[in-house]
Amino acid sequence: MLTERPAVDHPEGFTALARLLGGRRAVVLTGAGCSTESGIPDYRGPDGRLRARLPMRYQEFMGERTARARYWSRSAVGWPRFSAARPNRAHHALAELEELGTVTGIITQNVDGLHQAAGSRRVVELHGSLAEVRCMQCRELEDRRALQRRLEATNPGLEARAGRIAPDGDVELPPRTHASFVVPTCVACEGVLKPDVVFFGENVPAARVEEAWRLFETADVLLVVGSSLSVFSGRRFVIRAQKVDRPVAILNRGPTRGDGAAEVKVDGAAGELLPRLVATLRSTPPDPARRFEESSPP
Ligand code: NAD
Numbered sequence: 588m589l590t591e592r593p594a595v596d597h598p599e600g601f602t603a604l605a606r607l608l609g610g611r612r613a614v615v616l617t618g619a620g621c622s623t624e625s626g627i628p629d630y631r632g633p634d635g636r637l638r639a640r641l642p643m644r645y646q647e648f649m650g651e652r653t654a655r656a657r658y659w660s661r662s663a664v665g666w667p668r669f670s671a672a673r674p675n676r677a678h679h680a681l682a683e684l685e686e687l688g689t690v691t692g693i694i695t696q697n698v699d700g701l702h703q704a705a706g707s708r709r710v711v712e713l714h715g716s717l718a719e720v721r722c723m724q725c726r727e728l729e730d731r732r733a734l735q736r737r738l739e740a741t742n743p744g745l746e747a748r749a750g751r752i753a754p755d756g757d758v759e760l761p762p763r764t765h766a767s768f769v770v771p772t773c774v775a776c777e778g779v780l781k782p783d784v785v786f787f788g789e790n791v792p793a794a795r796v797e798e799a800w801r802l803f804e805t806a807d808v809l810l811v812v813g814s815s816l817s818v819f820s821g822r823r824f825v826i827r828a829q830k831v832d833r834p835v836a837i838l839n840r841g842p843t844r845g846d847g848a849a850e851v852k853v854d855g856a857a858g859e860l861l862p863r864l865v866a867t868l869r870s871t872p873p874d875p876a877r878r879f880e881e882s883s884p885p
Contacts, residue, residue, distance in 0.1 A: 600853035601860065604836050605867040607808060607851055608689055613836075614806035615681060616824050617695045617702070620813020620839055624675035624858040626668075627699055631815045633841030645789035648781065649723065652770060655779070660768040662782070663738040664745050666731065669699070669717065677812065678705035680861035685709070689868055691805040696814060696821045698784045711799045713791055713820060715784040724778025734771060734780070741769040791820050803827065811837045813857050816844040825849075 619629035630642065647654045682705045684690040692709030693702050698717045702710045720729045739745075771780050785791050803809070809828040816822040825845040828835045836851040837843055838860055846852050853860060 600851055601855075601863070603851045604838065604853050605864060605871070607834060607836055608810070608864070609868060609871055611689070611808050612691050612806045613684075613689060613808040613810045614691055614803050614824075615684075615693045615810045615812055616814060616821055617681070617693055617697060617812045618814025618816075618821060619697060620815075621677050621681075621695075621857055622672070622675070622697055622699055622701055623813070624677060624856065625672045625699075625701055627672050629813070629815075631817060642787050645786040648786060649779065653765065655770050656765040656768040659738065659770055659780075660742070660745060660765050663735070663742060666717075666735050670731070672699060672701065674701045674705035675858050677857035677861045678702055678707070680857075680865045681812070682706035683865045684861075684868070687865070687868060690810075692802045694799045694802060694821075694824065696818065698782075709802065711795065711802055713785075713795060713799055715782075717782050717784055719783040720780050721783045722773035722776060722778040723781050725773060725776045727773060727775050728783065729774070729780070731782070737771055737774075741771070785820070796820075799824070807833060809833060809835045811835065811839065811843065811845060811849075812861070813839055814843065815839070815841070 619627070619631075623629050643654065643658050648658060678701050681690060681693060681702065685692070685707055692711070693707055694711045694713055695702055696714050698712065698714050700712075700716055700718055718731050720731055720734050721727070722729070772778060773780055803824060809824055811821075811825065814821050816825060822844055825835055825848050827833075829848045834850045835845065835848050836853075837845055837849045838853045838855065838857055840854060840856060843852075
């Protein structure tokens, strides 16, 4: 449960954010809003409401061949565009903040690999990565690029019917496209193939959550960037921060479910505000009265 407290908003929020982070170490929790400026849409947007299309659910994907045909046909067309996305100014600024020693690492809910592409070194991909595909029978991993070659060879001509790119790295296709789609299976055992990401209705693997908690413990501030915090697997870090009295700062366009727990809330675009934050922290001499202190374990 989150306890409400009044949040400080932009533009005073920006100054308060810079003051909060100066001379401190922050762990950053990122969400889809960090990648919208790279051309990958988010799920909710600034009004906080889920966009029309519901994301694929784990039970549906595993239980229905038609659901897998729908998923993989959209993904086959969306992948070339999704994988061509490049890090934006927000990703680069976060990598710089790690260089500066302000950021200890990133816990990301994104599955696009753009933090690593920008040069961030310590990244926990809470929900996995679309770059790999796992066989749900023999657990073997396949590179998504290799699967793409197989998908295109067995399903020629899909690209011509593509619509706009969607948040899961896929696109809208006319409904009848799925009926004739050849669903890929594992090359080793013909088991069901699933992208190596956590679907809605699926739990984050325990080892990955533990890795995220270890990273959480390296910092004395939690900074949330571009997440509505609607999903518990991300919101839990805000709940814990509040419980152990660790300040929370939120930089997001529009409201989030953690606003009431934030010491500082800045409403704005990550790609604009994070580079400004880098510039401000670079030009501010560290406060000698503020020492780094190791946090106690949970
Ligand atoms: P969300 O869509 O629920 O929330 C995104 C938030 O970011 C919104 O409040 C939105 O207004 C804000 N935002 C959008 N552009 C912004 C910008 N430029 N600067 C600052 N804020 C901005 O996303 P979520 O909280 O990450 O949760 C959705 C789930 O969907 C996650 O679990 C994630 O795994 C998955 N997802 C991933 C991607 C990706 O990998 N890029 C994309 C969509 C969804």
